[in-house]
Amino acid sequence: MEILSDILLACGALGAGFYCHVLSSRLKRFNALESGMGGAIAVLSQQVDEMTQALETARRTASGSSDQLALLVQRAEATAGRLDLLLASVHDLPEVNDHVRRPRFVRRRRDLEAAE
Incomplete structure:
Protein backbone atom coordinates (compact mmCIF):
# COMPACT_ATOMS: atom_id res chain seq x y z
CA MET A 1 0.00 0.00 0.00
CA GLU A 2 2.84 2.34 0.74
CA ILE A 3 4.37 1.63 -2.64
CA LEU A 4 1.10 2.45 -4.36
CA SER A 5 0.80 5.75 -2.49
CA ASP A 6 4.45 6.60 -3.32
CA ILE A 7 3.81 5.87 -7.01
CA LEU A 8 0.68 8.06 -7.01
CA LEU A 9 2.59 10.80 -5.18
CA ALA A 10 5.42 10.64 -7.75
CA CYS A 11 2.91 10.74 -10.63
CA GLY A 12 1.21 13.76 -9.04
CA ALA A 13 4.59 15.51 -8.61
CA LEU A 14 5.54 14.77 -12.23
CA GLY A 15 2.15 16.00 -13.43
CA ALA A 16 2.49 19.22 -11.38
CA GLY A 17 6.04 19.71 -12.70
CA PHE A 18 4.84 19.26 -16.30
CA TYR A 19 1.97 21.69 -15.68
CA CYS A 20 4.39 24.28 -14.23
CA HIS A 21 6.68 23.87 -17.26
CA VAL A 22 3.77 24.46 -19.65
CA LEU A 23 2.65 27.54 -17.71
CA SER A 24 6.21 28.88 -17.66
CA SER A 25 6.56 28.61 -21.43
CA ARG A 26 3.17 30.27 -21.96
CA LEU A 27 4.10 33.09 -19.60
CA LYS A 28 7.39 33.66 -21.44
CA ARG A 29 5.54 33.94 -24.76
CA PHE A 30 2.93 36.20 -23.13
CA ASN A 31 5.58 38.58 -21.82
CA ALA A 32 7.72 38.66 -24.97
CA LEU A 33 8.12 42.35 -25.83
CA GLU A 34 8.48 41.96 -29.58
CA SER A 35 5.77 39.49 -30.53
CA GLY A 36 3.58 38.63 -27.56
CA MET A 37 1.07 40.39 -25.38
CA GLY A 38 3.89 42.20 -23.61
CA ASP A 92 -34.19 112.99 -27.51
CA LEU A 93 -32.77 114.98 -30.48
CA PRO A 94 -35.05 117.58 -32.05
CA GLU A 95 -36.50 116.67 -35.42
CA VAL A 96 -34.88 118.19 -38.48
CA ASN A 97 -37.08 120.62 -40.39
CA ASP A 98 -37.66 119.71 -44.00
CA HIS A 99 -37.70 123.34 -45.17
CA VAL A 100 -34.02 123.80 -44.38
CA ARG A 101 -32.07 123.97 -47.62
CA ARG A 102 -29.66 121.23 -48.29
CA PRO A 103 -26.66 121.86 -50.51
CA ARG A 104 -27.18 120.75 -54.09
CA PHE A 105 -24.72 120.22 -56.84
CA VAL A 106 -25.84 121.64 -60.16
CA ARG A 107 -24.08 121.29 -63.48
CA ARG A 108 -24.02 124.32 -65.63
CA ARG A 109 -24.65 124.23 -69.34
CA ARG A 110 -21.25 125.61 -70.03
CA ASP A 111 -19.66 122.49 -68.42
CA LEU A 112 -21.85 120.18 -70.49
CA GLU A 113 -21.03 121.90 -73.79
CA ALA A 114 -17.29 121.75 -73.06
CA ALA A 115 -17.51 118.03 -72.30
CA GLU A 116 -18.96 117.26 -75.75
Whole structure:
Protein backbone atom coordinates (compact mmCIF):
# COMPACT_ATOMS: atom_id res chain seq x y z
CA MET A 1 0.00 0.00 0.00
CA GLU A 2 2.84 2.34 0.74
CA ILE A 3 4.37 1.63 -2.64
CA LEU A 4 1.10 2.45 -4.36
CA SER A 5 0.80 5.75 -2.49
CA ASP A 6 4.45 6.60 -3.32
CA ILE A 7 3.81 5.87 -7.01
CA LEU A 8 0.68 8.06 -7.01
CA LEU A 9 2.59 10.80 -5.18
CA ALA A 10 5.42 10.64 -7.75
CA CYS A 11 2.91 10.74 -10.63
CA GLY A 12 1.21 13.76 -9.04
CA ALA A 13 4.59 15.51 -8.61
CA LEU A 14 5.54 14.77 -12.23
CA GLY A 15 2.15 16.00 -13.43
CA ALA A 16 2.49 19.22 -11.38
CA GLY A 17 6.04 19.71 -12.70
CA PHE A 18 4.84 19.26 -16.30
CA TYR A 19 1.97 21.69 -15.68
CA CYS A 20 4.39 24.28 -14.23
CA HIS A 21 6.68 23.87 -17.26
CA VAL A 22 3.77 24.46 -19.65
CA LEU A 23 2.65 27.54 -17.71
CA SER A 24 6.21 28.88 -17.66
CA SER A 25 6.56 28.61 -21.43
CA ARG A 26 3.17 30.27 -21.96
CA LEU A 27 4.10 33.09 -19.60
CA LYS A 28 7.39 33.66 -21.44
CA ARG A 29 5.54 33.94 -24.76
CA PHE A 30 2.93 36.20 -23.13
CA ASN A 31 5.58 38.58 -21.82
CA ALA A 32 7.72 38.66 -24.97
CA LEU A 33 8.12 42.35 -25.83
CA GLU A 34 8.48 41.96 -29.58
CA SER A 35 5.77 39.49 -30.53
CA GLY A 36 3.58 38.63 -27.56
CA MET A 37 1.07 40.39 -25.38
CA GLY A 38 3.89 42.20 -23.61
CA GLY A 39 4.57 44.18 -26.79
CA ALA A 40 0.91 44.97 -27.22
CA ILE A 41 0.66 46.07 -23.61
CA ALA A 42 3.75 48.27 -24.00
CA VAL A 43 2.30 49.91 -27.13
CA LEU A 44 -1.06 50.46 -25.46
CA SER A 45 0.64 51.95 -22.40
CA GLN A 46 2.55 54.37 -24.60
CA GLN A 47 -0.65 55.35 -26.42
CA VAL A 48 -2.40 55.96 -23.11
CA ASP A 49 0.43 58.29 -22.06
CA GLU A 50 0.20 60.19 -25.36
CA MET A 51 -3.57 60.48 -25.07
CA THR A 52 -3.24 61.75 -21.51
CA GLN A 53 -0.85 64.46 -22.68
CA ALA A 54 -3.17 65.38 -25.58
CA LEU A 55 -6.12 65.55 -23.21
CA GLU A 56 -4.23 67.83 -20.84
CA THR A 57 -3.28 70.10 -23.73
CA ALA A 58 -6.89 70.21 -24.92
CA ARG A 59 -8.05 70.96 -21.39
CA ARG A 60 -5.63 73.90 -21.11
CA THR A 61 -6.68 75.22 -24.52
CA ALA A 62 -10.37 74.95 -23.66
CA SER A 63 -9.79 76.75 -20.38
CA GLY A 64 -8.00 79.59 -22.17
CA SER A 65 -10.75 79.80 -24.80
CA SER A 66 -13.39 79.86 -22.08
CA ASP A 67 -11.66 82.74 -20.30
CA GLN A 68 -11.32 84.65 -23.56
CA LEU A 69 -14.98 84.03 -24.43
CA ALA A 70 -16.07 85.29 -21.01
CA LEU A 71 -14.06 88.48 -21.58
CA LEU A 72 -15.63 88.96 -25.02
CA VAL A 73 -19.12 88.47 -23.57
CA GLN A 74 -18.44 91.14 -20.95
CA ARG A 75 -17.23 93.53 -23.64
CA ALA A 76 -20.30 92.80 -25.76
CA GLU A 77 -22.63 93.46 -22.84
CA ALA A 78 -20.88 96.77 -22.11
CA THR A 79 -21.13 97.75 -25.78
CA ALA A 80 -24.82 96.81 -25.87
CA GLY A 81 -25.40 99.06 -22.87
CA ARG A 82 -23.66 101.94 -24.61
CA LEU A 83 -25.72 101.33 -27.77
CA ASP A 84 -28.92 101.43 -25.74
CA LEU A 85 -27.81 104.74 -24.26
CA LEU A 86 -26.98 106.14 -27.72
CA LEU A 87 -30.36 105.05 -29.10
CA ALA A 88 -32.11 106.66 -26.17
CA SER A 89 -30.19 109.89 -26.76
CA VAL A 90 -31.09 109.86 -30.48
CA HIS A 91 -34.78 109.85 -29.57
CA ASP A 92 -34.19 112.99 -27.51
CA LEU A 93 -32.77 114.98 -30.48
CA PRO A 94 -35.05 117.58 -32.05
CA GLU A 95 -36.50 116.67 -35.42
CA VAL A 96 -34.88 118.19 -38.48
CA ASN A 97 -37.08 120.62 -40.39
CA ASP A 98 -37.66 119.71 -44.00
CA HIS A 99 -37.70 123.34 -45.17
CA VAL A 100 -34.02 123.80 -44.38
CA ARG A 101 -32.07 123.97 -47.62
CA ARG A 102 -29.66 121.23 -48.29
CA PRO A 103 -26.66 121.86 -50.51
CA ARG A 104 -27.18 120.75 -54.09
CA PHE A 105 -24.72 120.22 -56.84
CA VAL A 106 -25.84 121.64 -60.16
CA ARG A 107 -24.08 121.29 -63.48
CA ARG A 108 -24.02 124.32 -65.63
CA ARG A 109 -24.65 124.23 -69.34
CA ARG A 110 -21.25 125.61 -70.03
CA ASP A 111 -19.66 122.49 -68.42
CA LEU A 112 -21.85 120.18 -70.49
CA GLU A 113 -21.03 121.90 -73.79
CA ALA A 114 -17.29 121.75 -73.06
CA ALA A 115 -17.51 118.03 -72.30
CA GLU A 116 -18.96 117.26 -75.75
